[in-house]
Amino acid sequence: MSTDGQSVGLPNYNHIDRNEFVHRRHKNQKEEEIIVCTCRYDPNAPESACGERCLNVLTSTECTPGYCPCDSHCKNQRFQKCENAKIKLFQTEGRGWGLIADEDIMTGQFIIEYCGEVISWDEAKKRSCIYEAEGLKDAYIISLDAGESIDATRKGSLARFINHSCQSNCETRKWTVLGEVRVGIFAKQAISVGTELSYDYNFEWYGGATVRCLCGALCCSGFLGAKSRGFQEANHLWEENDDRYSVEKVPLYDSEEEDIASTPEINNDLSLVKQEMNYSSVSNVFDGDGSCDALSVEPICYIPPGGDIVKMESQTASEELYPQKNAMISRIRSNSACRNYHIDPSPASTRVPQYPSGRSKTHVRRQVDVKTIGERLASKEARDELFALEEIKNQATCQLDSLYNEIRPAIEEHERDSQDHVSTSVAEKWIEASTNKLKADFDLFSSVIRNIAYTPRKPKENAYPKREDGEDGTKLKEIGGEQTT
Numbered sequence: 001m002s003t004d005g006q007s008v009g010l011p012n013y014n015h016i017d018r019n020e021f022v023h024r025r026h027k028n029q030k031e032e033e034i035i036v037c038t039c040r041y042d043p044n045a046p047e048s049a050c051g052e053r054c055l056n057v058l059t060s061t062e063c064t065p066g067y068c069p070c071d072s073h074c075k076n077q078r079f080q081k082c083e084n085a086k087i088k089l090f091q092t093e094g095r096g097w098g099l100i101a102d103e104d105i106m107t108g109q110f111i112i113e114y115c116g117e118v119i120s121w122d123e124a125k126k127r128s129c130i131y132e133a134e135g136l137k138d139a140y141i142i143s144l145d146a147g148e149s150i151d152a153t154r155k156g157s158l159a160r161f162i163n164h165s166c167q168s169n170c171e172t173r174k175w176t177v178l179g180e181v182r183v184g185i186f187a188k189q190a191i192s193v194g195t196e197l198s199y200d201y202n203f204e205w206y207g208g209a210t211v212r213c214l215c216g217a218l219c220c221s222g223f224l225g226a227k228s229r230g231f232q233e234a235n236h237l238w239e240e241n242d243d244r245y246s247v248e249k250v251p252l253y254d255s256e257e258e259d260i261a262s263t264p265e266i267n268n269d270l271s272l273v274k275q276e277m278n279y280s281s282v283s284n285v286f287d288g289d290g291s292c293d294a295l296s297v298e299p300i301c302y303i304p305p306g307g308d309i310v311k312m313e314s315q316t317a318s319e320e321l322y323p324q325k326n327a328m329i330s331r332i333r334s335n336s337a338c339r340n341y342h343i344d345p346s347p348a349s350t351r352v353p354q355y356p357s358g359r360s361k362t363h364v365r366r367q368v369d370v371k372t373i374g375e376r377l378a379s380k381e382a383r384d385e386l387f388a389l390e391e392i393k394n395q396a397t398c399q400l401d402s403l404y405n406e407i408r409p410a411i412e413e414h415e416r417d418s419q420d421h422v423s424t425s426v427a428e429k430w431i432e433a434s435t436n437k438l439k440a441d442f443d444l445f446s447s448v449i450r451n452i453a454y455t456p457r458k459p460k461e462n463a464y465p466k467r468e469d470g471e472d473g474t475k476l477k478e479i480g481g482e483q484t485t
């Protein structure tokens, strides 16, 4: 990467290429936790070395060096080997620094890791207060999960300079690397050299500042976080020609403006915000993640000089403590696994319901009782045919279930991110397994019907198991009576 010779005015931060753990040590990955894929390197097929079909890739986990069967050919160690795309720092108009592609980038390509200090959530809140008090305007904290965040304010990789866009060309994804979750920036689409990189911060807005978004996209929502529920509930957005109220003053924090408190009143020509708000600075915590890439903003806290942290529950409280300023913290609403493959989630999630904990429910189907039906048929050929077809059906069901479990994280992630396409290889695998299952079902059921209709039955007394009612007619009812519980 290069800075185009423009290091003057660069923010003061330390450049790092690896996360630094502040409140704990990096996990020591135990040998039994290492997942070894089944790929075999074939010099004639480069994709064989941990490409799209690699089990680890499918679960957003990097292969562990020394354990991958493809050894040095393994292509699934992009974070570890810093296989970054060529990118360049540049100065935007009004949004501070940004990054542009310094080469053509392919869809799905890993661009760079979002590195910083890994801190606890409490520490993130504390720091955001401090940054706020120090007057820092830009937010660099992203949340990893409910307990931890990455703060790239003081130490970080170049990913910290990627700006938000409502029509982004990148996304953040979480990957497990050597036992730790890491966040990477990936291309959502092909990106030509010279194009600015951006991702959707997906701010969740809980109150406080309204920050004008300067992404310039046609579909721009006007403010950072404007699409979030919190923002929409708190700020009535006025439709064109809606003149029930005239709004004279719509104070906004514009990221271009140096001194927010001295910003003149602005007549906002985008969506008019009903209520008057104080100018405020965005506290410097944000998130970047995949899809996701959600930047959530919530009121944080105020540290009285020498005092304890006070949680700001409402704007009123914050106004008292920080006249003209509201502290906010933002976090990624991030994926647990990335979208390395794309699949329509609906059939799978319908097929395998989940407990709230995320554990799969066993999907119980009351099946046609092939054994009972077979035992009651007089013809051995008919019985053998039924049992053989039942076996094929069971195998197809097992295959589909294990495939589903294999790619479940991705499917769930896909559901959250509403991706509109899936990778061909996974889609093909899924379609093949589903088709096999449907065909096996069909073959079995049609064989049952055919044999019941055309095969002589054993005399009632020899029938097994003995039925209470002993009526042959019940068998046809059973066949048609498959139901799901």
Ligand SMILES: C[S@@+](CC[C@H](N)C(=O)[O-])C[C@H]1O[C@@H](n2cnc3c(N)ncnc32)[C@H](O)[C@@H]1O
Pocket: 011, 094, 095, 096, 097, 098, 137, 138, 139, 140, 160, 161, 162, 163, 164, 165, 212, 213, 214, 215, 255, 282, 286
């Ligand atoms: C992670 S930093 C991005 C890098 C930043 N531009 C810099 O110079 O360091 C996030 C901050 O950039 C600014 N920003 C990013 N995208 C923006 C946008 N679309 N509109 C307005 N400000 C934006 C906001 O101040 C935000 O808090």
